[in-house]
Amino acid sequence: MTDLFIYLIIAIVSVFIGLFLGRNSAKLRFEKEQATLEERNTSLNLSLQDTTDDLKTTQLEKEALIASKTRLETELKNSENKIAENKEELGKIQEKFTKEFENLANKILEEKSTKFTEQNKLNMTSILTPLKEKIEGFEKKVSESQKESIGMHSALKEQLNNLKDLNLQMSKEAINLTKALKGDSKAQGDWGETQLEILLEKANLAKNIHFTTQGGYRDDDGRLKKPDFIINLPDNRHLIVDSKVSLTNYEAYFNAEDEQQKELHLKKHIESIRKHIKELSEKKYESLYEINTPDYVLMFVPIEPAYLLALSKNNQLYMEALDKNVVLVSTSTLLATLSTVSSMWRQENQKKNVLEIANQAGRLYDQFVNLTDDLIKVGNQLKTVQGSYDTSMKKLTGKGNLIKKVEKIKELGAKTSKVMNKSLLDRATED
Template identity: 55%
Template sequence: MEIIFLLAGLIIGGTAAWFICSYKNISRAVVSSEEHEQIKSELNTAQNEKARAEERNKIFEAAQKQLQVELTEERNKIVEITALLSTTKSEHKNVQLKLEEQKADIVNLQEKFSKEFEILAMKIFEDKSTKFTVQNKENIDSILRPLNEKIKDFEKKVEEVYVSDSKERATLFQQIKTLHELNQQMSKDATNLTNALKGQTKTQGNWGEFILETILEKSGLVKGREYTVQESITTHEGKRFQPDIIIKLPEGKTLIIDSKVSLNAYERFVSSEDERDRAANIKEHIASIRNHIKNLSSKNYQNLYDTKSLDFVLMFLPIEPALSLAIQNDMNLFNEAFEKNIVIVSPSTLLATLRTIASIWRQEHQNKNALDIARQSGALYDKFVGLLDDLKNIGDKIKATQNSYEDAMKKLSTGRGNLIGSVEKIKSLGAKTTKALPQNLLDSVEEDELNEL
């Protein structure tokens, strides 16, 4: 770049010098007025060329300075990065050196302790060689073993720290890599979702139904008990309907929710920067919502269950900002929908409504449980009274049985001619027997009866 500027300067200077010399030579000679004017014009042209060349030179110099500044900044960045890399390498090298030093210290410490205890053992052996026994050897081992174990534990901990540090660095690198991949995947998924929602109407409808089911799961209502999804209903006329959600209410009432997605015009409104296009997109967006209201009203979902259904149907719009935009630009949407027995709800208002219904169901279940508890408590009390009566009867029967038992035992062992005395008398008369009556029964026989035996 400097060589170019130098060559440009030399050319401009040479041209100017040539014109000046030519002008001086002409002034000395006798020339005509026309030649004089021509020379003067050429001189002016040369001066203008010189001025333009100087201006270009200034531009070149400014550009050179700017490039020089940028080059300096890039060099500074390279220097900083190089310094950072050097610092990182230096720190890594220092860590490696410290680990090597610690390992060397451990080895030296082991050698030192080994030598010292070898000397100590030799001294003890020399001083008490005549009294050396297995017990002395065990005593030395008991002294050396704990210290040796501590040294091994210390070496193990140092090795664990080194391994752990290496694993943590590898884990950190893997986590950063995973985070990067996750970020790319999230961006890809967001793009795919946006493209999908911009595409087919069926895809938009499925997405709206997914959002609706997600809100239902968070509401506290139980699927299959308090609400059903995509339940098929056939009317008396043979027409088949399949509402998105049917909410069951106490006393057999029902509430129907149908999801509608109006996205295309709203997406164009958000993406557009031209005010005319945005105004047109708003009108198209409102018209799309009106069309959803009209189509849903024509199905008369509120009459599917005759008197069991509420007088209105909830039309769910999953994109809350889209609904807010439509209401801000047309306040009559709510009234028009309500006149057609439709209430427009967004995710926030629907969730509040569903949680209110869930609270009503909880109260209903509690009331039902209270009635069941009262009924079961009464039945339990009646059974308890019956059990007491049965126990009393059993006690009376046990008492009667005990009395009968005592009377029977008295007949066996008391009174003249009791059975025990009689059969024992038969034995004493010489009857051959292989068994004897229990002594406690014989003891219960009256003394007079035994004397007769």
């Protein structure tokens, strides 16, 4: 009986011990699973933050492109309105000149038409023919200017439509050339300059007219400086663009499979861009007294994915560059800038054309005034000739006229072979 009671107590104690140990074990498992879930939640939050930053950067790029497109379309509309106004004004001037010329010419011709001799007609032809040629040349120049403006606006619209395609094309070219350029800094630099020149030409900017390459300039200390590209702007202003390629570490980051290696190469990639910014800032191109440029230099990163990666992982990089008077630009943002420059040159050329047309109109008006002066002189000369004619006729037909005298000689028996004009003879014998 005693032994049975002891076994019963031991069994009860064992049950409580088992329950206690089981509960502790379940608690430990729960705490371990909770720690694992918290760690996973932290990792997911970090990934979400990175994705959010990437999305913000992409949105900023999109907004910049939309703003550039809107600005260019506004400039295009303003140019079209200005050309329409100029065309209407020129039409009014031409119509006014034509009417004035027709009225004056008709008036003079009506007054003097019965008195013009063949020689006078030849004189009028010699005066009117050059004027006609000038008017035709003026009309041709106006027509050519209008056609040129229409062609320029069509090219601008086509360029805006091709911005996206060109950006994708250059990105693909950069990826295809990665292996060939990897590890060769000189080849990378040459390729970057080539891509920059292609962008300039795509924006309808002409070499040695709208931009120059590798020009030599001396700074205040006499040291030679050679910016990659100098873009000319109207009013003798300039923009300096330098191409910087950061490819090696970006390619290594892109191909790395290990996250630790990716992080290492990403850091080196950002440091490479930061080094380029520092080197470009120290050259102080914006301080060259021979170049009229703003207080900053454009640093062109031709591989847009590499550019976006660096900015998305270090959102202070852009401001760091600005603090050093360097503006980071990629293919898309530089294209928008170059399109604006191209539009500025088109407006400048159109302004010059309008001034030239105005000058031509002024010269045409002066020539028209000269014509009226010549016609007045011709009229005065005709009056003088008419006066001389009347005086001569008076001597022939007036009192004591010559016709009576010579007829008297004929009556006295002078031998003649001609007969006097009957109307003159009648006038002479009337008095």
